[in-house]
Amino acid sequence: MIYFDNAATTWPKPECVCDAVVNTMKKYGANPGRSGHSMALSAARIVYEARELLAAFFNAESSRNIVFTSNATEALNMAIKGVLKPGDHVITSSMEHNSVARPLFALQRMGVEWDVVKCDLRGMLDPDDVKKAIKPNTRLIAMTHASNLTGTILPVEEVGKIARERGILFLVDAAQTAGIIPIDVQRMNIDLLAFPGHKGLYGPQGTGGLYVRETLDITPIKEGGTGSLSEHLEQPQILPDRLESGTLNTPGIAGLAAGIRFITQKGIENIRAHEQKLAGKFLEGLKHRKDISLYGPGDPTRMCAVVSLNVGELDSSELAYLLDSRCDIQVRPGLHCTPLAHKTIGTWERGAVRFSFSVFNTEDEVDEALRALDVICQGY
Amino acid sequence: MIYFDNAATTWPKPECVCDAVVNTMKKYGANPGRSGHSMALSAARIVYEARELLAAFFNAESSRNIVFTSNATEALNMAIKGVLKPGDHVITSSMEHNSVARPLFALQRMGVEWDVVKCDLRGMLDPDDVKKAIKPNTRLIAMTHASNLTGTILPVEEVGKIARERGILFLVDAAQTAGIIPIDVQRMNIDLLAFPGHKGLYGPQGTGGLYVRETLDITPIKEGGTGSLSEHLEQPQILPDRLESGTLNTPGIAGLAAGIRFITQKGIENIRAHEQKLAGKFLEGLKHRKDISLYGPGDPTRMCAVVSLNVGELDSSELAYLLDSRCDIQVRPGLHCTPLAHKTIGTWERGAVRFSFSVFNTEDEVDEALRALDVICQGY
Numbered sequence: 167m168i169y170f171d172n173a174a175t176t177w178p179k180p181e182c183v184c185d186a187v188v189n190t191m192k193k194y195g196a197n198p199g200r201s202g203h204s205m206a207l208s209a210a211r212i213v214y215e216a217r218e219l220l221a222a223f224f225n226a227e228s229s230r231n232i233v234f235t236s237n238a239t240e241a242l243n244m245a246i247k248g249v250l251k252p253g254d255h256v257i258t259s260s261m262e263h264n265s266v267a268r269p270l271f272a273l274q275r276m277g278v279e280w281d282v283v284k285c286d287l288r289g290m291l292d293p294d295d296v297k298k299a300i301k302p303n304t305r306l307i308a309m310t311h312a313s314n315l316t317g318t319i320l321p322v323e324e325v326g327k328i329a330r331e332r333g334i335l336f337l338v339d340a341a342q343t344a345g346i347i348p349i350d351v352q353r354m355n356i357d358l359l360a361f362p363g364h365k366g367l368y369g370p371q372g373t374g375g376l377y378v379r380e381t382l383d384i385t386p387i388k389e390g391g392t393g394s395l396s397e398h399l400e401q402p403q404i405l406p407d408r409l410e411s412g413t414l415n416t417p418g419i420a421g422l423a424a425g426i427r428f429i430t431q432k433g434i435e436n437i438r439a440h441e442q443k444l445a446g447k448f449l450e451g452l453k454h455r456k457d458i459s460l461y462g463p464g465d466p467t468r469m470c471a472v473v474s475l476n477v478g479e480l481d482s483s484e485l486a487y488l489l490d491s492r493c494d495i496q497v498r499p500g501l502h503c504t505p506l507a508h509k510t511i512g513t514w515e516r517g518a519v520r521f522s523f524s525v526f527n528t529e530d531e532v533d534e535a536l537r538a539l540d541v542i543c544q545g546y
Numbered sequence: 547m548i549y550f551d552n553a554a555t556t557w558p559k560p561e562c563v564c565d566a567v568v569n570t571m572k573k574y575g576a577n578p579g580r581s582g583h584s585m586a587l588s589a590a591r592i593v594y595e596a597r598e599l600l601a602a603f604f605n606a607e608s609s610r611n612i613v614f615t616s617n618a619t620e621a622l623n624m625a626i627k628g629v630l631k632p633g634d635h636v637i638t639s640s641m642e643h644n645s646v647a648r649p650l651f652a653l654q655r656m657g658v659e660w661d662v663v664k665c666d667l668r669g670m671l672d673p674d675d676v677k678k679a680i681k682p683n684t685r686l687i688a689m690t691h692a693s694n695l696t697g698t699i700l701p702v703e704e705v706g707k708i709a710r711e712r713g714i715l716f717l718v719d720a721a722q723t724a725g726i727i728p729i730d731v732q733r734m735n736i737d738l739l740a741f742p743g744h745k746g747l748y749g750p751q752g753t754g755g756l757y758v759r760e761t762l763d764i765t766p767i768k769e770g771g772t773g774s775l776s777e778h779l780e781q782p783q784i785l786p787d788r789l790e791s792g793t794l795n796t797p798g799i800a801g802l803a804a805g806i807r808f809i810t811q812k813g814i815e816n817i818r819a820h821e822q823k824l825a826g827k828f829l830e831g832l833k834h835r836k837d838i839s840l841y842g843p844g845d846p847t848r849m850c851a852v853v854s855l856n857v858g859e860l861d862s863s864e865l866a867y868l869l870d871s872r873c874d875i876q877v878r879p880g881l882h883c884t885p886l887a888h889k890t891i892g893t894w895e896r897g898a899v900r901f902s903f904s905v906f907n908t909e910d911e912v913d914e915a916l917r918a919l920d921v922i923c924q925g926y
Binding site for chain 1: 767792883
């Protein structure tokens, strides 16, 4: 079986990730940060170490600026609803996932203004268009680091600079880039970084996080037991407690830490180079085919390892079904939870079939996918 | 090592739970409900089966009424913020955890009225007091099924009847009872049931859920990709999608399903009887001791297997430390994230030491704890 659905969740996970999860469940299964007994302290240490690893990985000021969430969507909701109030204006690109678009759609009804800056047909964004969209009440620019549909990398550094100069908060959705493209939140002027644990960071599903810049005031969307300041009915002000209510996913967090260690050991540059090579090979094998529509920049250096396409007039679900049932190749068809992006690149009606690669994919697998597309195109 | 901190999270987990988690990560590691390929469908089937098991376990109308969350706190926030609007009145008991109290404290600032019905020194609630607290604008009664501090079981059935008669929504926090005391949401007139996966249901940390009664309109606190109706920027109306945004914790949910199967196989009545016996034995061994203050009803049939106490004037943290360091017994001291309950039972200043039992604890372990308390009391 060939798994090319890594943009949805990476598979397989490194062996060390599975081991960390089960080891934590069996040996350190207490509730971290609640009781003070030795197993609870061991569990708390696991969480703390994971926080430290993530802080170093993204160059956060401190581990307290890393908040654990259950996925990137939760992190995005926390960030967006934590800083926007009625009357505020927010700017996004037209390549945003529903995890950004749907919370903003809900907030619009409560008086938040939202402008979408249009990207071009390849998903590219001109930072000047962001600048032009800024209004006196612009509080937030929220932008994906790379499109989950076309892989297009958006100009995060340039927009971060604009945001900082204008005193506007900058939220980056790193769903497709965390663990794949180096991110330095301080250098890139990122105030809020939402990331999944289970994609490029190779952690288990059920993990993710939000980086929150030091001193940034953020209103929680959830309150509850934090194990801290238990005598107060008011949610604590301190990070990460302010945004972490209820029992954490300790085994998942242990797995996420193992994922970060795996990446650091491999070297993120090497992972990026490998994935870039696979995407490049795949694009190269397809770009002269007239029966295949390719989306995105078509240049592996300007995208993460996500390639979407359609074959002739074939329905995207039909193509994915043929790849799965005949060739044992697993890809994702349809709308990819991103109607804005489909409208931008012109695939709103039929969707597209997405091939997405991880460090575990090989050039042989790419060759096999190219052959499979050959066979299907001939049959079709 | 003796682990008596099961009210925070149960440990150990049944072997089948750890196996289900790691098996799912290794064999069915795709994203459920997103792509249509075979591994994604296998992952979706795992989630569906878990939903079916939970629906049957709590006698929900259908599996679509079960929403997966990352813990009970998230479920409580979803329920409370999903139904209360400014101008609404809510009633709780005085034994509530901060996972109920803190969200309500935050909502008070937005114009929600909140009344706390006082329980007695043992944590017992008179349903008539709830009836008296009802006002024309009472929209919700939110109540714990059993106190996490004293174990006291609250009269959920009686209050459920009152709520239904008066057309008031009824939310039950089953953090201490799910998997331990049988719950039938339809018979008990429960509209919303919040439960953790990692306590009495023996699932992994990072799991929990919310039962939402059919036809109940609930506003989400998070929106995002649901894999359904992707073309719409509006969050879908259908359950469970409406309340489940972002990638689910599939391995955790698989583990939770294994936990439910474990309970069903053992028989919840047998688990309850076992835990009741342990609590009874522990209480019996302590009740004539003048140097020990016992809290709660003191009758194992009126409580879940949670016993809190203090020794003489000893600080609760000191006692827990002695139990851990000298006797290798792990318990929880302090305020237990429930200041309201501590005020109710009079332990606001010093907290209390909580012993909480699971199906894996034994009578021998209870004997050892009694001996350990003997030794500590003598030394003190």
